Amino acid sequence: MKYFEANFDGLVGPTHNYAGLSVGNVASLSNAKDVSNPKSAAKQGLQKMKALHDMGLKQGVLAPQERPDMNALRRLGFTGSDANILQQAKQHAPQILRAVYSASSMWTANAATVSPSSDTADKKVHFTPANLTNKFHRSLEPETSGRILQAMFANDEHFAHHRHLPDNDHFGDEGAANHTRFCDDYGQGGIEMFVYGRYAFDHNKPAPVKYPARHTFEACTAVSRLHQLNDSGVVYVQQNPDVIDQGVFHNDVIAVGNQNVLFYHEQAFLNTEEKLTELNRKYAAQNNKEMHFVKVASNQVSVEEAVKTYLFNTQLVDIGNNEMAIIAPMECKESASVSAYLDQLVSQNTPIKKVHFFDVKQSMRNGGGPACLRLRVALSEQELAATNQHVLMSDQLFGTLNNWVDKHYRDELSENDLIDPSLVMESRTALDELTQILNLGSVYDFQR
Numbered sequence: 001m002k003y004f005e006a007n008f009d010g011l012v013g014p015t016h017n018y019a020g021l022s023v024g025n026v027a028s029l030s031n032a033k034d035v036s037n038p039k040s041a042a043k044q045g046l047q048k049m050k051a052l053h054d055m056g057l058k059q060g061v062l063a064p065q066e067r068p069d070m071n072a073l074r075r076l077g078f079t080g081s082d083a084n085i086l087q088q089a090k091q092h093a094p095q096i097l098r099a100v101y102s103a104s105s106m107w108t109a110n111a112a113t114v115s116p117s118s119d120t121a122d123k124k125v126h127f128t129p130a131n132l133t134n135k136f137h138r139s140l141e142p143e144t145s146g147r148i149l150q151a152m153f154a155n156d157e158h159f160a161h162h163r164h165l166p167d168n169d170h171f172g173d174e175g176a177a178n179h180t181r182f183c184d185d186y187g188q189g190g191i192e193m194f195v196y197g198r199y200a201f202d203h204n205k206p207a208p209v210k211y212p213a214r215h216t217f218e219a220c221t222a223v224s225r226l227h228q229l230n231d232s233g234v235v236y237v238q239q240n241p242d243v244i245d246q247g248v249f250h251n252d253v254i255a256v257g258n259q260n261v262l263f264y265h266e267q268a269f270l271n272t273e274e275k276l277t278e279l280n281r282k283y284a285a286q287n288n289k290e291m292h293f294v295k296v297a298s299n300q301v302s303v304e305e306a307v308k309t310y311l312f313n314t315q316l317v318d319i320g321n322n323e324m325a326i327i328a329p330m331e332c333k334e335s336a337s338v339s340a341y342l343d344q345l346v347s348q349n350t351p352i353k354k355v356h357f358f359d360v361k362q363s364m365r366n367g368g369g370p371a372c373l374r375l376r377v378a379l380s381e382q383e384l385a386a387t388n389q390h391v392l393m394s395d396q397l398f399g400t401l402n403n404w405v406d407k408h409y410r411d412e413l414s415e416n417d418l419i420d421p422s423l424v425m426e427s428r429t430a431l432d433e434l435t436q437i438l439n440l441g442s443v444y445d446f447q448r
């Protein structure tokens with residue numbers, strides 16, 4: 001049977017804006033309150049999806065969430081009509097208003113952790129939505145993420161859906177942004193690398209001092225239990241707290257992997273030598289071959305430059321003949337040191353042979369590069385056939401979604417627009433139509 005890695009990219013929602021909500025994420029804070037362009041953001045995302053589809057890769061779409069989250073405002077004590085609630089929130093709690101408007105569900109690497117059927121004891125694909133407890137605006141996502149994933153992978157024979165972990169910082173879980181799977185063919189059993197920033201129950205262990213470590217060791221082990229993974233196929237690695245303090249808020253800002261390749265910055269992890277030896281040992285035991293570790297040294301690309309350009313927030317995709325391409329943001333091309341590094345990388349003896357650059361600037365300005373925008377799901381032919389076919393990219397879906405964006409999205413969104421009640425209705429009308437296009441059923445609160 002054939003196996004594939006499918007990428008499900010987040011469709012940018014109609015309220016995409018720059019609100020400065022993510023302490024520890026340099027781009028989010030430095031672009032706070034800039035004017036955004038939701039239409040162009042959504043189209044940049046669609047272009048990337050279409051390009052990967054055209055490269056012959058399996059590409060899907062993950063629907064955005066309803067924003068503003070009026071239920072969250074009601075739960076926090078604001079009452080009356082939608083217009084009244086927005087006015088009160090603007091007057092008394094503008095930070096809360098900005099948070100409930102965030103289109104952050106676009107970064108679907110944070111939607112869930114996914115374990116393919118070749119790794120799990122019951123041979124089903126397992127999904128656990130990430131609770132995203134560390135940031136209020138993101139903690140609003142997991143319930144709806146779960147519903148959308150269930151509508152995309154709605155078949156009990158092949159797919160197992162778990163509830164997100166308890167909503168508490170002890171189990172802070174940022175999903176696939178801190179999870180990488182290594183394998184030979186996508187259908188072979190893999191080694192799942194879970195990366196965490198701190199231990200929740202042991203304060204003597206290393207932890208960052210300036211910025212938050214969003215993801216805990218305890219969350220990693222819980223997801224691994226839920227997904228019925230075997231210890232021989234799992235490695236737990238701690239992020240270097242110093243890089244978190246330099247703005248590496250997720251591991252996918254400093255490392256990316258695919259099949260037998262780990263592309264990483266030398267400062268990414270703690271106990272690097274020991275952990276990569278364990279990873280290689282477990283990989284070799286399953287596959288009779290070794291991993292490729294592609295290490296980038298600080299004197300080649302500094303951590304600061306990596307955070308600025310998102311060199312590691314790239315996608316490593318299989319392009320056949322045991323070769324891979326890097327899907328990189330335009331910022332990598334624009335940086336002299338990073339583009340020089342990439343030029344020489346593709347000539348080295350590694351499977352990485354090509355680089356494709358994409359303009360995802362609207363997302364980058366909130367700290368989201370190509371890798372943040374996608375959730376990877378390795379699927380067999382049969383599992384792909386059991387997936388909701390309406391969410392899979394095609395020439396037709398690309399056209400339909402571009403028209404849908406043209407019809408419903410604004411060209412500009414600034415802070416003052418957030419009290420405009422017509423934006424609430426615009427967003428609902430757009431999403432209601434989208435659930436029909438993607439055949440998702442009633443996944444949003446306003447539809448239930």
Ligand SMILES: N=C(N)NCCC[C@H](NC(=O)CCC(=O)O)C(=O)O
Pocket residue numbers: 017018019020021022025028029102104107109110135138177249250252253366367368369371372373
């Ligand atoms: N690395 C991965 N996988 N995802 C990137 C997520 C970016 C997101 N930015 C934001 O939520 C900023 C929103 C704002 O400030 O308006 C975050 O910090 O969680």
